[in-house]
Amino acid sequence: MLMFVLRRLIQTIPVVIGVTFVVFFIxxxxxxDPAVLLAGEGxxxxxxxxxxxxxxxxxxxxxxYFDYLLNVFQGDLGSSLKNSQPVLDEIMVRLPITxxxxxxxxxxxxxxxxxxxxxxxxxxYSLTDTSVMLVALLGISLPSFWFGxxxxxxxxxxxxxxxxxxxxxxxxxxxxxxxxxAGGAAIVARMTRSSMLEVIRQDYIRTARAxxxxxxxxxxxxxxxxxxxxxxxxxxxxxxxxxxxxVLVESIFAINGLGRMIVDAIRMRDLPVVQGGxxxxxxxxxxxxxxxxxxxRFFNKRIELN
Amino acid sequence: xxxxxxxxxxxxxxxKTHFFTKHGISKAVDGIDFTLQKGETLGIVGExxxxxxxxxxxxxxxxxxxxxxxAGGQVLYKGKDLVTLPEDEMRKIRGNExxxxxxxxxxxxxxxxxxxxxxxxxxxxHQSMRKKEAWNKAVEMLKLVGIPSPEKRAKQEPFQxxxxxxxxxxxxxxxxxxxxxxxxxxxxxxxxxTIQAQILELIKNLQKxxxxxxxxxxxxxxxxxxxxxxVAVMYAGNIIEHAPTEKIFTDPKHPYTQGLLxxxxxxxxxxxxxxxxxxxxxxxxxxxxxxxxxxxxxxxxPLCHLQKPDLIEQNDGVKVRCWMYTAEWTNxxxxxxxVN
Numbered sequence: 001m002l003m004f005v006l007r008r009l010i011q012t013i014p015v016v017i018g019v020t021f022v023v024f025f026i027x028x029x030x031x032x033d034p035a036v037l038l039a040g041e042g043x044x045x046x047x048x049x050x051x052x053x054x055x056x057x058x059x060x061x062x063x064x065y066f067d068y069l070l071n072v073f074q075g076d077l078g079s080s081l082k083n084s085q086p087v088l089d090e091i092m093v094r095l096p097i098t099x100x101x102x103x104x105x106x107x108x109x110x111x112x113x114x115x116x117x118x119x120x121x122x123x124x125y126s127l128t129d130t131s132v133m134l135v136a137l138l139g140i141s142l143p144s145f146w147f148g149x150x151x152x153x154x155x156x157x158x159x160x161x162x163x164x165x166x167x168x169x170x171x172x173x174x175x176x177x178x179x180x181x182a183g184g185a186a187i188v189a190r191m192t193r194s195s196m197l198e199v200i201r202q203d204y205i206r207t208a209r210a211x212x213x214x215x216x217x218x219x220x221x222x223x224x225x226x227x228x229x230x231x232x233x234x235x236x237x238x239x240x241x242x243x244x245x246x247v248l249v250e251s252i253f254a255i256n257g258l259g260r261m262i263v264d265a266i267r268m269r270d271l272p273v274v275q276g277g278x279x280x281x282x283x284x285x286x287x288x289x290x291x292x293x294x295x296x297r298f299f300n301k302r303i304e305l306n
Numbered sequence: 307x308x309x310x311x312x313x314x315x316x317x318x319x320x321x322k323t324h325f326f327t328k329h330g331i332s333k334a335v336d337g338i339d340f341t342l343q344k345g346e347t348l349g350i351v352g353e354x355x356x357x358x359x360x361x362x363x364x365x366x367x368x369x370x371x372x373x374x375x376x377a378g379g380q381v382l383y384k385g386k387d388l389v390t391l392p393e394d395e396m397r398k399i400r401g402n403e404x405x406x407x408x409x410x411x412x413x414x415x416x417x418x419x420x421x422x423x424x425x426x427x428x429x430x431x432h433q434s435m436r437k438k439e440a441w442n443k444a445v446e447m448l449k450l451v452g453i454p455s456p457e458k459r460a461k462q463e464p465f466q467x468x469x470x471x472x473x474x475x476x477x478x479x480x481x482x483x484x485x486x487x488x489x490x491x492x493x494x495x496x497x498x499x500t501i502q503a504q505i506l507e508l509i510k511n512l513q514k515x516x517x518x519x520x521x522x523x524x525x526x527x528x529x530x531x532x533x534x535x536x537v538a539v540m541y542a543g544n545i546i547e548h549a550p551t552e553k554i555f556t557d558p559k560h561p562y563t564q565g566l567l568x569x570x571x572x573x574x575x576x577x578x579x580x581x582x583x584x585x586x587x588x589x590x591x592x593x594x595x596x597x598x599x600x601x602x603x604x605x606x607x608p609l610c611h612l613q614k615p616d617l618i619e620q621n622d623g624v625k626v627r628c629w630m631y632t633a634e635w636t637n638x639x640x641x642x643x644x645v646n
Contacts, residue, residue: 203413209368210408211428211479212400221427225418300418302465 001297005290012286019282020072023275024065034081034269055081072279078272080265087276090261095280097167098246098257101180102284104173105242108181109188110235116185117192117231122219124197132189139186144245148179148252165254176253180245184238191234195227202226229300236292240285315519316342316365316404316487321379321389323357323364325590326372332590334360336543337379339617342487347513347520349534349551351527351566355587357543358523359409362489365521366400383487402432405480409492411472415464421475422448422460425482432483447478451508470501477508484516491523506533527570531555539563542588542598545617549624559626561603597629605630609638 035052036043052058056067071078077087116136120129152175156164163172199205200223208222246259254260258277265273323335335357342348350358363369365381367388381388383404388396408414416424425444429435435443441460448456451474464472473493480488490509494502510533513520522533530537531551538548539560547560558564565583585602588594594601600610609629617627629635 203408203410204416206368207408207414207476207479208416210366210400210406212397212402212431213427214397217427222416222419226416301463302417 001294004297005294008290008293012283012290015286016279016283017069019279020069020275021065023278024068025061027269027271027274028061030266030269032269034271037269038081068275077276077279080273081270082265082268082273087272090273091258091276091280094256094258094261094277097255098243098250098259099284101173101176101246101249101255101257102239102242104177105181105245106184106235106239108177109184109238109242112181113185113188114192114228114231116189118196118219118224120189120193121196121200121227124193129193133193136186136189139182140190142182144179144183145248145252147182148175148249151175151179152252165252167253167255167257172253172255176249176255179252180242180249183245184235184242187238188231188234191231192227195230196223199223199227225299229296232292232295232299236289239288243281243285313344314341315344315383316521317380317382318361318365319380319382321361321364321381322377323360323369323374324377325374330591333543333593334374334590335364336593338540338543338545340538340545340548342519342521344486344519345513345517346536347510347522347534349522349524349530349537350540351524351530351537352540353525353587355590356540357590358525358540359491361540362406362491362521362523365489366404366406367396368400368406398432401428401480401485402483403485404487404489405483405485406489407473407476407480407491407493409495411469411476411496414476415472417464420461420463421467421472425460425475425479428479429482443482444478447482448475450512451475451478451481452504453478470497470505473497473501473505474508477505477512481512481516485518487519487521488513489521489523492525493522494529495524495526502529509533527555527566539566542593543590544598544627545625546599546627547625548617549626553622553624557624559620559624559631560599560628561605561630562599565602597627607635607638609634 033048035048035055035057039048039051049058056064059067068078075088077091079086080090116132120132123129152164155162155175162175163169166172205218205222208218213222243259246257247263248259249255250257250260251263258280262274262277262281264270265277318338318340321335321338322333325332325334338357338361340348350361352358360369360374364376365388367376369376376389379389383399386395388399391399415421422441422444425447426435426437426440429440429443430437433440445456445460448460453459453471453474459467459471464475467475473496477493480490488509493509494505497505506529509520520533522529524530534551536549537551537554538545539554539562540546541562547554547558547563549559554563555567558567562583565581568581569583571580583602588598588601594611596609596611596613597603597606597615600606603610607629615627615629615632617625618632619625620631629638
């Protein structure tokens, strides 16, 4: 197991290099010159050139890229073009906020999604099942920015029971985490339901019944463990989607997390910050995937890790 | 083995299991009667789809429902009718007093639970054993069914075991609570011939030890001849002949039983082609009004197509469902003026 984790960690290195490469060159394709933006409107050509010289933006792209890569491996993500602060410091401030948001969102995705899926699967085609699946369908279909705004309007403006925006207390977490987790919960609910229905038809469930086990033991011990195997994969993938979603949700709820940092930096053509932010998000995704694989193995020993 | 002949442990009376589907009603089991004595091994034979597995699942009320439903009849076990027993009472019987070995050892064990635990959980439930005690008993059961290094195997999951071992685990699981009745649904179909013999021997030995009644469901007449005291032959949801095993092989009465035995390859004869029974089984959705075998029967008469014969006990104790063995047949043949 330890060897597996170590090897997977080593495998992340090429992934991270790939990410830096893609992000670096995509940012070069984005229209707009950071030097011009920094110099401000109406600045003279000399000033712009001076800035370009100073930031090393006039060097060949490949040189810039390898220079950047070398620094990354030394733990230096460069400095913001805007305020000259080290990017790493900025990320260290923002990342915990986003991680907290992501944690509560994925918690909602898992708990709400699995519970709804199980309730549906126990009595398939019943009124409960149909209602739960209808809500799940809505959850998948509604865009999160609209859903977030609606919740904000309803709970914060109308009922005034939850704060509108910001990130101070646990109450501030509820709406953004719901907004971010709802779509995933809907997908997990549908996946859990279909997986449970599939498993309940299996011969070993009949064996469990023939043993005289109680229905809840059959569902939670014999069926669920098997049904969760494909659900774990979906949850892992959802986490990736969720990280992308933080960009939107943090903007809606004015949360100073990693997602918002990236959006602001893109607007400013602040290349080092964008690169650093995306790199951090990718690293998290890679680590989460590693966890998923380990969990997968825990639930299903048939999978060989080697 | 029939020493306690007069103590029936399980009586099935007029059992009907029907499936209500959008294509109509499928009468998978359509009025089955038999009695299982203590210590007896009853074979239920018949081809695929004749209702033998559904009969066994009906006894334990494990029919997938919907669409399946026990539409009538009684299953009397120790004076209780299992068909109408409340669900929680039924649960106490399942796996404890009546247990079952399933046909597919590869899929009938839970793939993510260690096999020892799969045996131990029934013991904790029915025998109120503590965790440790139940585990030790599970290991003991694995040893009893001949699994080498049982302590190690108990901790393994089904995928780490061979097919034969998994079937042994199924048997260990079924016998852990020393049941009064064991239903073995094709316990050896998925196994190699050598393992087959071992498994049958194992069931036989354990039966002697515990004294349970066994219902052996199979389509393999070889298995029947080796293990069963009596045999019920099923055809299209009915029992068409019920006789001591020896009688079935030496003096089969029903034309279908005769056909089955004729279709077996014979070692001492040089056969070019195997014998078959002409025609095919009627659809359970659309059963004929008369004898269900009539259209394939070499002795068929108009009477056979008009009315279904009853399962009638003959002088030698053999029960057979065929007009040929009734007084009506003689009259019918005389009236027609045909002499065979």
